[in-house]
Amino acid sequence: MKHxxxxxxxxxxxxxxxxxxxAFNDKYDIRPETRSLILKTAEEMGYRxxxxxxxxxxxxxxxxxxxxxxxxxxxxxxxxxxxxxxxxEKGYQVLIMQSNESKxxxxxxxxxxxxxxxxxxxxxxxxxxxxNEYYAKLINRGMPLVFFxxxxxxxxxxxxxxxxxxxxxxxxxxxxxxxHRNIVHITGPEELLLTKERIKGFDDAHKxxxxxxxxxxxxxxxxxxxxxxxxxxxxxxxxxxAIFSASDLSxxxxxxxxxxxxxxxxxxxxxxxxxxxxxxxxVYPPLTSVKQPTYEMGRTAAELLIEQIQNTGKFVPQTIVLxxxxxxxxxxxxxxx
Amino acid sequence: MKHxxxxxxxxxxxxxxxxxxxAFNDKYDIRPETRSLILKTAEEMGYRxxxxxxxxxxxxxxxxxxxxxxxxxxxxxxxxxxxxxxxxEKGYQVLIMQSNESKxxxxxxxxxxxxxxxxxxxxxxxxxxxxNEYYAKLINRGMPLVFFxxxxxxxxxxxxxxxxxxxxxxxxxxxxxxxHRNIVHITGPEELLLTKERIKGFDDAHKxxxxxxxxxxxxxxxxxxxxxxxxxxxxxxxxxxAIFSASDLSxxxxxxxxxxxxxxxxxxxxxxxxxxxxxxxxVYPPLTSVKQPTYEMGRTAAELLIEQIQNTGKFVPQTIVLxxxxxxxxxxxxxxx
DNA sequence: TTGTAGGCGTTATCAA
DNA sequence: TTGATAACGCCTACAA
Numbered sequence: 001m002k003h004x005x006x007x008x009x010x011x012x013x014x015x016x017x018x019x020x021x022x023a024f025n026d027k028y029d030i031r032p033e034t035r036s037l038i039l040k041t042a043e044e045m046g047y048r049x050x051x052x053x054x055x056x057x058x059x060x061x062x063x064x065x066x067x068x069x070x071x072x073x074x075x076x077x078x079x080x081x082x083x084x085x086x087x088x089e090k091g092y093q094v095l096i097m098q099s100n101e102s103k104x105x106x107x108x109x110x111x112x113x114x115x116x117x118x119x120x121x122x123x124x125x126x127x128x129x130x131x132n133e134y135y136a137k138l139i140n141r142g143m144p145l146v147f148f149x150x151x152x153x154x155x156x157x158x159x160x161x162x163x164x165x166x167x168x169x170x171x172x173x174x175x176x177x178x179x180h181r182n183i184v185h186i187t188g189p190e191e192l193l194l195t196k197e198r199i200k201g202f203d204d205a206h207k208x209x210x211x212x213x214x215x216x217x218x219x220x221x222x223x224x225x226x227x228x229x230x231x232x233x234x235x236x237x238x239x240x241x242a243i244f245s246a247s248d249l250s251x252x253x254x255x256x257x258x259x260x261x262x263x264x265x266x267x268x269x270x271x272x273x274x275x276x277x278x279x280x281x282x283v284y285p286p287l288t289s290v291k292q293p294t295y296e297m298g299r300t301a302a303e304l305l306i307e308q309i310q311n312t313g314k315f316v317p318q319t320i321v322l323x324x325x326x327x328x329x330x331x332x333x334x335x336x337x
Numbered sequence: 338m339k340h341x342x343x344x345x346x347x348x349x350x351x352x353x354x355x356x357x358x359x360a361f362n363d364k365y366d367i368r369p370e371t372r373s374l375i376l377k378t379a380e381e382m383g384y385r386x387x388x389x390x391x392x393x394x395x396x397x398x399x400x401x402x403x404x405x406x407x408x409x410x411x412x413x414x415x416x417x418x419x420x421x422x423x424x425x426e427k428g429y430q431v432l433i434m435q436s437n438e439s440k441x442x443x444x445x446x447x448x449x450x451x452x453x454x455x456x457x458x459x460x461x462x463x464x465x466x467x468x469n470e471y472y473a474k475l476i477n478r479g480m481p482l483v484f485f486x487x488x489x490x491x492x493x494x495x496x497x498x499x500x501x502x503x504x505x506x507x508x509x510x511x512x513x514x515x516x517h518r519n520i521v522h523i524t525g526p527e528e529l530l531l532t533k534e535r536i537k538g539f540d541d542a543h544k545x546x547x548x549x550x551x552x553x554x555x556x557x558x559x560x561x562x563x564x565x566x567x568x569x570x571x572x573x574x575x576x577x578x579a580i581f582s583a584s585d586l587s588x589x590x591x592x593x594x595x596x597x598x599x600x601x602x603x604x605x606x607x608x609x610x611x612x613x614x615x616x617x618x619x620v621y622p623p624l625t626s627v628k629q630p631t632y633e634m635g636r637t638a639a640e641l642l643i644e645q646i647q648n649t650g651k652f653v654p655q656t657i658v659l660x661x662x663x664x665x666x667x668x669x670x671x672x673x674x
Numbered sequence: 675t676t677g678t679a680g681g682c683g684t685t686a687t688c689a690a
Numbered sequence: 691t692t693g694a695t696a697a698c699g700c701c702t703a704c705a706a
Binding site: 048050051052053055056063071072074077078080081084088093094095096097098100105108109111112115116117223252256278279282283284285 | 388389430593
């Protein structure tokens with residue numbers, strides 16, 4: 001497509017390109033009448049300064065990139081909306097990229113954003129990313145970066161995360177208080193820090209009540225993953241009395257298979273999910289789940305990033321831990337006892 | 338952040354920038370050894386051609402923009418994944434923007450993409466966009482464009498949409514066949530073409546069975562919208578025997594209020610949704626809904642766009658209508674009769 | 675096979 | 691207050 005350029009405007013008005021440029025850059029060394037004439041003419045001609053050329057010379061874009069591992073769950077979209085609200089307000093445009101849980105795509109996404117000279121990046125990692133090297137390099141090159149939700153350790157970078165340990169602890173404790181002694185934790189991908197934190201919370205809750213540690217099984221975050229896990233347990237005849245799942249979707253998939261097999265929830269098996277989605281309160285039976293402050297996570301990450309961009313050099317990375325809430329519903333309430 | 342440039346590489350190797358450039362552009366007028374030496378050195382130095390500069394000179398970016406009105410529903414994310422699969426394969430990077438159902442943000446998003454010199458745009462409109470003017474201009478300027486799902490009429494542009502008329506007809510017919518004669522259609526925002534099509538389908542199904550036309554009430558696409566609508570009907574004592582809702586979310590919100598008021602589904606009021614979300618089969622009772630081919634919609638739109646980009650000028654815009662499926666579940670099956 | 679130079683659309687520096 | 695000109699990083703005739 002064709003762009004009207006600064007030259008077109010200049011030649012139409014018989015003035016130099018620098019004058020036109022000045023009119024658009026709010027410098028004061030230009031006569032007001034000239035300025036308004038230029039602006040008017042440019043408007044008529046449909047001229048808009050080309051930000052590509054501008055980027056090239058200014059080395060900044062007023063664009064921010066957001067990279068998420070997936071957005072089939074409502075979790076990331078909600079975070080993005082929070083971030084977007086802050087960034088738009090500050091005059092930034094937001095470019096979103098999703099990595100489909102693939103490390104290769106994630107790296108490509110980041111490169112694309114770097115190539116497009118975004119001023120900063122908000123990122124949540126795919127589960128395939130386990131080592132620091134790539135991002136250490138990026139940070140070293142001076143790209144303002146904030147990790148959220150799925151983060152790495154050992155990097156000098158800001159992070160916004162959820163207190164996975166604490167809420168896994170509470171979720172487990174809730175099941176224990178309901179009288180359960182045979183709880184299985186369906187974890188997320190083992191590489192994720194949040195998985196490790198949730199496992200720790202799960203174990204410590206057992207310790208507090210002096211119960212033998214519950215079993216852990218690794219599982220993905222999708223509904224299909226949950227369905228498969230349930231089927232496996234049923235087939236092996238090792239379905240526990242209670243399940244604490246690291247994701248709502250896998251919990252709901254799990255429930256689905258149980259229901260199809262005539263197993264009652266919570267009477268036969270109680271279930272607690274994590275990372276509340278809109279699904280939780282609408283499935284049957286309604287699912288007990290840990291609610292995370294998604295919108296706030298996006299806002300916080302965005303604010304941190306902007307602060308960093310505005311204070312390059314003297315900015316000290318921080319880690320902000322957000323709080324949550326356990327929504328108790330029928331899927332875990334011991335109606336029998 | 339600092340970029341290694343072509344000059345750095347050239348001076349390191351004591352050659353000219355054009356030689357380096359050539360090495361990266363796979364032209365054959367370069368000695369293989371020179372080429373591989375340059376590539377190797379560049380790699381070591383961390384040089385990557387700056388696509389901003391490249392865009393400026395080539396006037397193309399290998400980037401495609403996708404603009405969606407929202408992505409809280411899983412509908413648009415699924416479409417995006419379909420489009421992304423095609424585009425990645427063709428070597429394009431995908432920039433996603435969401436408009437939050439606001440016309441202003443939508444236009445800004447489009448401008449940002451144009452400014453970033455994307456090679457084409459896939460777009461689904463916010464409900465606030467009702468006139469052609471803005472997009473007519475964009476098309477006129479030569480930006481390759483494909484509308485999907487939420488489209489405009491009267492523009493010379495490719496469109497991928499769903500046969501809303503047909504499936505609204507079938508959904509309604511299903512309720513009629515179940516014996517219902519008092520069906521209310523909860524529509525989407527009136528401005529949307531798809532809303533009009535669904536209303537037409539709803540009415541024509543009534544005609545076919547020679548039943549007096551059912552009532553229509555306008556409503557948003559969110560769960561809250563559905564909840565409010567149900568409450569209003571209950572308060573006014575005008576709850577019908579059957580509901581055909583233009584969105585799963587509003588249908589589910591509707592169900593929620595009904596359940597809270599002790600109204601049985603489908604015995605007291607039967608419900609059919611539209612645009613199947615993952616929720617449909619997991620809520621209680623499971624919701625009858627029209628399933629749309631989201632992933633395929635994304636693929637098709639992307640393919641159309643690429644075709645258009647590759648044949649600028651001689652490309653003839655097409656409208657592709659995709660098929661769907663009615664998933665019949667408990668929420669609408671007449672158990673009483 | 676390689677180098678030189680002009681240009682993509684801007685902004686910034688210096689003269690005028 | 692305005693204009694010429696050199697960047698920004700790259701590509702591509704054209705010349706060597």
